[in-house]
Amino acid sequence: MPPVAPTLKDVALMAGVSEITVSRVVRNKGPISSDTRLRVTAAIDALGYVPNRAAGSLASAGAPLIGVLLPSLSNIVFPEVLRGIQAALASTNYQSLVGVTEYDPVVEQHIVSSLLAWKPAALIMTGFDHTDATRMMLAKHDVRVAELMDIDAEPIDIAVGLSHRRAGYDSGRHLIQRGYRRFGYVGHDWDADRRARRRYNGLCAALAEAGLSLTAESRSPHASSTRAGKETLKALLLDAPKLDVVVFSNDDMAIGGFFHCLEAGISVKEELALFGFNGLAIGQDLPKPLSTVRSNRFLIGKTAVERLLGAAETSDHRRVIDTGYEIVEGATA
Amino acid sequence: MPPVAPTLKDVALMAGVSEITVSRVVRNKGPISSDTRLRVTAAIDALGYVPNRAAGSLASAGAPLIGVLLPSLSNIVFPEVLRGIQAALASTNYQSLVGVTEYDPVVEQHIVSSLLAWKPAALIMTGFDHTDATRMMLAKHDVRVAELMDIDAEPIDIAVGLSHRRAGYDSGRHLIQRGYRRFGYVGHDWDADRRARRRYNGLCAALAEAGLSLTAESRSPHASSTRAGKETLKALLLDAPKLDVVVFSNDDMAIGGFFHCLEAGISVKEELALFGFNGLAIGQDLPKPLSTVRSNRFLIGKTAVERLLGAAETSDHRRVIDTGYEIVEGATA
């Protein structure tokens, strides 16, 4: 059997109706008598007809696609956002075209350009850091745009996420309130991850407000990882004065820090408190649940899709959607 | 400015050539004088022309797309495979359409059907577990298919991965050789994750061969997670006779087991050895690096794409590509 896919015409012929009628049945659009609908669906099943979406998009100018640009897949955070996106997409007939930018705005620009070639209904991006060319393309092509994770700047279209500055600030307030005074900071490459820097700034602001400042800090030049957290904390403690608490740029780093303490025989919280960011599941399964801030990654992805696709339905037309965060008390700070 | 995207015609008009010539320049196909090429590219830049891929696919029957079906995004393993896929795709002009099956063959079937509507060049799926309807669709539409992770069955087209049965078997042999005799097993839901079961079977075969058998085993009904590993090991140790070593269904579970030992004051390896599967980065950063088997997830994804797209180039036409695995000695077994 030469695999030649049946088209609308074949179905129409078999059902004894016109092509447009089949098209209407398929798309569930316009009035169709239950009799014809039955005959058409029977023909569709018999032939194993699958509509050609390229043709459909061409004819109707716009594809049931959402372009998704993620900065990285190495960290579980972005797959979780993607999971939220997929979950929301599952009940629609939209599909996701996924690209990975590796935190590089120029790579992002190339991906945006090739995604736009499909005339997607919307693009989901991360952060506010785009090249001018990217912004221009986005303006020209009439496409919805969601910028995820962060809400600390003015979005192109909509932003869904949390204020990292405030999260950092609140982390600081929280720890100060709990009596910590001698703060250390362990971070990772923040040229790539701008949000980590925003949290850092918020933290410093909270400290300053209380007449405090970081006693010691160290930043790994690499991406965040357990390894980097472990080694950077080790380095920090080598030549640092005594600290009460170390704030990490995220949970991965903090978990690494926790492991270092285990190895070095440092009693976590009693001797040195640890604080992370993200609220990853694994952090809560450590022998002492990690004290951290829960960012709602799944919710961010899910909300973005709902906002992008359901715009008309809701009366809520905010351009900035705050998915919030919660401080997770844990047992490490 | 009403955002009306320029088409081939606009570019052709501006450059003073025919549409097909512009098309040839864009696709870098056929002979073009350097003079026209220059004029055309200038016009393209000036107009900000972006080719409409829906039209292209329609005209040429087939889109530069790869459909990717992943069972889950909750576990870092599949994002890592996706990372490999994206890495290989980056140097091509193919893009990935991603869907998540949640380990359900019926969901998979729906996704396959909607992916095929785009006439992708290839589909990347996980495992060999598909509905009859899925197999039929795949046979009808002439599309390359890669089944990833596992090579323990006959693929539809090509399979890329490792023998989980052998990996389980070798784990058993390895541990027996190191003197372990009283084996425990801690697993997760293997109705969904068939590969975990294959490893289990391999392990049992190795034990049987040595005249041994599992002394105790316990399986969580849930998906694998640190939490599940922790709790299931705890449960296992409650009513089990004394064990030398516990083999976990994967690293997530094993790391949970490690945490349980920390909490319960069980000295890992001296009192109870632990063994995982996957070789996740975080496992190697534990205070004692986890003894495990490294599956090469990134390589699997990357290889699959290379094989699917580069078929003609290489003389290597194996249908089953073994990306292998390595036992990671670690310090927990």
Place this chain on the structure above:
DNA sequence: CAGAATAATGTTAGCGCTGTCATTTACGAT
């Protein structure tokens, strides 16, 4: 410099579908 090859460009005809605007049919209300 004829004749053949090759390079460079163009013409034509769709790909499979949907938007738009008819047209036909069914069914009450008058």
Place this chain on the structure above:
DNA sequence: ATCGTAAATGACAGCGCTAACATTATTCTG
């Protein structure tokens, strides 16, 4: 019966691009 309205269906053009086949310049060969 007669009209009006709504329900159901259809004809046709065209979305933007490319395969396949011309056609026209250019270069090479002996």
